Amino acid sequence: MSELTMSAALNAALRDALRDDPRTLVFGEDVGDLGGVFRVTDGLQREFGRERVFNTPIAEAGIAGICVGLAIAGWRPIAEMQFDGFSYPALDQVIGHIAKYRTRTRGLVSMPVVIRIPSFGGIRGKEHHGESPETYYVHTAGLKVVVPSSPLDAYTLLTLAIRDPDPVIYLEPKARYWSKEQGEPTADGPPIGVARTLREGDACTLVSYGAMVHRCLAAADALTSEGTACTVIDLRSLVPLDTATIGASVRSSGRAVVVHEAPRTLGMGAEIAARIMEVAFDHLEAPVARVTAPDVPYPPASLEQAYLPSVEDICDAVRRTVSY
């Protein structure tokens, strides 16, 4: 059994896709010789050539825009945005075209496009390097959105995303690129749209995704010693959202805490809270709590940990929720 980092797992998923499907292409800023700033595309250009794996000019709208044309020409583009904060120039092409093309053509033209975006904070990055862009994509009808929390699931999700007939926004938690996991990567994981329950406990349901899953697990550990057993759900997929799994858990626990790095207002916590109310109202013993960043721009490195939900913030929210 091998141990691999998330960066390596993503690299393996891209390599396997390039090998298995001759229509796949990998491109973006610095994905060639450099292998991407996080080495996710390391070695791919050497192995698959400069036609299948190529650098682009610095032009994010252009990168997203050529995905549309390539998809029409029968290719499966896998594009990289260099960082969350630099994915915004592409929003127009993503919202205006990639998300709408299938509807526009009444189903005649689909967009099997994957856009990978190193995302979220926690790496003491400069401004624009710690953004949580998921709301922009989740709200945009016509896109799927996934976020891995572990290396092996990163492989599974990326493989499924590449095979998906529809556009998938793939948000990679930068803070977890160098985290390691034992095991063989496989595509035979839960499909996109299905959450993973990482831990079961009847006192409260913790719902999260990406790097915050690990803070939830740490909080759950800490709370166990207080006699509070939590369920921890790793969403993996924000669209489709696995309302069934969340709902079943909350109908059983009666309590839920949602955790994310994005600012609170219209972060995923809002949607999850609203859905929990819709599917588990009669079972709710306490309001769904949201542990999130405050409604301000991502701070400088010096204040990063004050901004991000901490294990203690999560524990506090669970305690308040359980004792409500």
Place this chain on the structure above:
Amino acid sequence: MSELTMSAALNAALRDALRDDPRTLVFGEDVGDLGGVFRVTDGLQREFGRERVFNTPIAEAGIAGICVGLAIAGWRPIAEMQFDGFSYPALDQVIGHIAKYRTRTRGLVSMPVVIRIPSFGGIRGKEHHGESPETYYVHTAGLKVVVPSSPLDAYTLLTLAIRDPDPVIYLEPKARYWSKEQGEPTADGPPIGVARTLREGDACTLVSYGAMVHRCLAAADALTSEGTACTVIDLRSLVPLDTATIGASVRSSGRAVVVHEAPRTLGMGAEIAARIMEVAFDHLEAPVARVTAPDVPYPPASLEQAYLPSVEDICDAVRRTVSY
């Protein structure tokens, strides 16, 4: 007492601002001779000259971007995006700079910028002419977001937005441009961040904004005849969101229905539902219902009314909520 349309009220607010504050500027695509495609800037270039009111090239990122430089140079830019669906190229400048500049400079440089965007559907428009972009802005920390529902309040809100020291995204409900209201426009209305309660009723609280406020009022009328009295709250301001007014009403009624044109997932309804749960959980008799568009791109004219929340959809939701 005069009667004026929302288009005329907005025009009056711009005219008064241009007259009262020599640092204000109005620009955008076709705002000059044409007066904008909705005539909101009608006559302003003639009255205030080609320096204060000017056409720009078709370049939305550029339009938003020059706002930043103009603000630094001490001007108060009031920019127009021609349509919701064409505001997306500007998102990068809005999210990356306009929203962040004050934080970036630790409060030294503020961005007194207003971006007006004719928004929402209901006018049998072509693709990209019926978008509800509010989520993108509401989630972006550092922006204020307002939506008028009536001509007089459109005047008030635009005047306050222009005077605001911080950036305000001003979403104009296209479907209401030609609606009329009697009265004298005034800046002395409720400040940005304060909702208006248009009708009081103890059975259920209807929360909405923009054109849907009128469908809520129509629904409230219809329900009154069934003996169901609804409170109707016109949010006016999505950021800041008047949680206090919403919360007080729901603590009294115990029931709430949120209505908007945007797709459901991470539409405003999600945030409002989550906040209601946070501030009124013990008073809630039923889950907060969301009457929204489905999670698909805005449809062609032929299906527009099937897509938008109808008065009947709202009535049904209230009935279900009241009889929960």
Place this chain on the structure above:
Amino acid sequence: MSVLDASDVVRLIAEDGSAVGDTDVGLGTDGLRELYRHMARARRLDRECMALQRQGELTVYPPFEGQEAAQVGSAFALGPDDFVFPSFRELAAALVRGVDAVEYLEYHRGTWHGGPYDPYASGFAPICVPVATQIVHAVGWAVGAKLDGTAACALAYFGDGSASEGDFHEAANMAAVFRAPAILFCQNNGWAISVPPDEQYAAPIAARAAGYAMPGVRVDGNDVLAVYVVTKAAVERARRGEGPTLIEALTYRIGPHSTADDATRYRRQEEVDAWRRRDPVDRYRTWLLANEHVDGAFVTSCEEETEAWVARVRAGITSVPDPSPDELTRHAFARPIGAP
């Protein structure tokens, strides 16, 4: 010297219909007639659409009168494997590509977005509303065609105003860097809604080509033969693997921006009148007749054919049924995501 190296505006037929260049463009009589037929039909259908809109049968309609030569001449230079990425005013080009008129007009009727014609069948992408975005799509398609080793090329239509968008630059630069078989075809029709050239750009749009090391050529957009030869040269260049070309066709929007527009608010009638005298359809007909490529009988039969066809289109479009409401949620994903 290739016509793509021309430093002056390329023109083969003068405004009065007389030849001012080598009009032997390699089209036989059939081809020359075909060109005319396309222009005549397009002109007639465009006017019909204006009427249909006034009668409430179409939603907002953007007429292209005056731009027939620019669209027909360029589209006619393409082959069946090429792919066109239109903006929203290219009905004439669509017809040349074989797009069914009724299917195209469903877009303007509001039955469906983008035109429910099959883009693959005619190599004509859906109608694209956000200006300039389609230029990037064309470059992406061209990169894909090149990777496939075909000789096919992509042609993107866009306007003088659209060329101010960042997407124009990103597309042009990428096309140049990737040596993509792409043709960036600008219909400079003198206006972008109400905004005139001097408030939109400061140099000829074709002059931008130098910044991408690609040929940039200005052509009389009301001279169908000139548009044809220039586009043909760009197509051949693309097929030879030499990369992209920027073409600026100088033409004029005779009508309003759209049926929702009131052009009297921003432009003078004299300007419109002056351009009417440069009418592309009249000009070409005069040349055809003078050079005996056609006679009066051909013109008449062409008119009759066109009338019959337009009547069929009218009957077709006015009887298109609205989609059923369950289509609302059917198409966003290959397998629809259940409502939450």
Place this chain on the structure above:
Amino acid sequence: MSVLDASDVVRLIAEDGSAVGDTDVGLGTDGLRELYRHMARARRLDRECMALQRQGELTVYPPFEGQEAAQVGSAFALGPDDFVFPSFRELAAALVRGVDAVEYLEYHRGTWHGGPYDPYASGFAPICVPVATQIVHAVGWAVGAKLDGTAACALAYFGDGSASEGDFHEAANMAAVFRAPAILFCQNNGWAISVPPDEQYAAPIAARAAGYAMPGVRVDGNDVLAVYVVTKAAVERARRGEGPTLIEALTYRIGPHSTADDATRYRRQEEVDAWRRRDPVDRYRTWLLANEHVDGAFVTSCEEETEAWVARVRAGITSVPDPSPDELTRHAFARPIGAP
């Protein structure tokens, strides 16, 4: 003929320090020495920053070694009322503008974003990370200055890679249309992280100017006097109300893209070595000494001054306190919005 009309690369001092053009650029001995002092200080501080980063005192740092002449020569041509819109690698320019080094470096320490220096005090906008966006800001500022009737101009710095962004085009086109007093100053340092010129653009970046009817000039970016005269000419043009200029300064990034980068993955050492021989600081010093504008004693005293100053900067930046956590939510709005 203005230097802005030059069709060749403008160069006044050759690589070996000998004059190859008119080096009487209108700076007296004091000015010439001031230029050198700025370059020497910048070079020294840049190296100190690399060390500080390795010692854990700064977060990621993007060195500018090799680009001192491009930055110092251009910034030196500006007046106090002008405004600079930097990208993220313009510490040398910032110092010329009078930005306090410690305040600037707080950005790289991670204490605060954008540099907590007062942008108004030195006419130097906050550090701007999303490439090319700042060019649009500069144009907006320039439009504002023009409306105010001042003779001030804006200068935006950006890189060869940044110029591929749509914002470059929108900014350039708007500057041209509005005749804005803006200088678009491209530091073409040969690389955009790992992407070389031929994968980034196809023609000289200055060649794009033709598409905006503005002067576009290439200058030896390692020749501080050449950069100075070219920029000065653009400034004067702007002050005369003649509008924008595009300058492409050919220079080289001697160091890695940033301390997080491993440049050996994508470029050969020989290329770096070749550019080291064109070092801008050495070249200028050689010329200054040869022409007796300075003597060895000046150079030495300059070094000593610089060492003392760098020591103060080091002491200053390593003792900057972290902001208090309540600053987290203090700045987003003039009056903070209460937490929901």
